[in-house]
């Protein structure tokens with residue numbers, strides 16, 4: 001089998017943990033030459049074994065042939081020395097989420113690659129602009145944010161830094177589109193699209209639970225039954241891991257200058273402190289193997305109240321993201337449907353639910369609690385006044 005001609009032949013992936021290995025697999029399966037570097041040789045060894053296992057299982061499932069598996073595996077060069085990435089055309093960094101450590105690695109990469117090489121970060125929470133400032137020619141720096149597991153999740157957020165030039169945006173977008181990913185473009189603000197807009201799904205659910213309005217089991221059931229979400233908020237947080245989910249919430253909250261909409265919760269903080277991280281440790285909000293599927297009694301009034309409260313907070317967050325030009329209407333809707341599997345885009349959902357109804361529910365909670373977090377998005381209010389929808 002001959003190599004497909006890729007406009008960008010050589011891709012470096014820095015860090016081969018959960019995300020780096022997934023990104024390396026995608027690039028290898030698109031027949032790029034891939035250079036994977038990790039500062040930990042054991043991580044490199046483990047990643048090599050894992051990739052082989054993944055390819056073997058794809059062969060077993062007849063998704064790829066033996067020949068393809070061999071070819072893809074051979075596309076990956078496992079580098080113990082970072083110098084081996086010097087000829088790459090695109091470098092994607094996926095190391096530990098620590099600004100100082102990332103800064104050091106970008107300083108090294110900067111000395112090795114050509115000024116034309118695009119340098120990207122897969123960071124979930126750091127400012128792309130601050131990372132771009134770590135390299136010379138920052139106009140070739142960009143955020144390319146994959147979702148976990150990268151080979152399976154279709155969405156990729158492209159985040160230009162304020163220094164990034166249009167050529168870098170179009171080249172990065174073209175490469176990732178070739179990898180059959182759905183691309184959305186986001187402004188460089190905390191949480192980009194998905195990690196910002198999804199916050200109320202967790203935060204408002206925990207708030208309702210902490211106030212004793214409904215139990216976690218009831219809330220999970222309500223959001224699945226009424227909203228059609230695949231997982232309830234508590235199941236989902238257990239699945240994601242409380243260390244990860246809490247860290248994202250806390251980072252977004254701090255990065256938004258402690259905006260109370262994003263305030264983290266003590267319930268989740270205590271779980272992290274106890275090491276009850278969810279599925280990966282066997283215990284989070286739920287204890288693993290505890291039956292979560294039994295049907296719980298929820299009266300219809302409670303069901304409607306909980307569903308509408310969480311939904312309206314989500315709709316408000318999506319509308320605010322549009323109002324502040326974080327992304328386009330279509331990209332915000334695409335991001336939530338493809339990045340976190342929401343049953344439909346939130347702006348479309350706002351139209352279907354009724355924008356006036358959404359505004360009056362948010363106003364009710366604002367009047368009730370006198371808290372900033374329930375202040376309705378000005379965009380929603382203006383649209384309700386003008387009786388217009390996001391879509392026609």
Ligand SMILES: NC(=O)c1ccc[n+]([C@@H]2O[C@H](COP(=O)([O-])OP(=O)(O)OC[C@H]3O[C@@H](n4cnc5c(N)ncnc54)[C@H](O)[C@@H]3O)[C@@H](O)[C@H]2O)c1
Nearest residue numbers: 015016017018019038039040043094095096097123124148
């Ligand atoms: N895990 C997720 O769900 C997820 C989703 C999207 C984005 N991200 C982002 O992707 C990045 C990586 O996350 P992850 O979950 O894959 O982490 P991980 O802990 O699984 O892997 C990190 C890897 O980086 C390596 N590493 C650490 N310091 C290094 C250095 N100085 N030089 C080279 N290698 C180094 C480690 O040995 C490890 O193999 C982070 O920026 C994270 O925010 C994570």
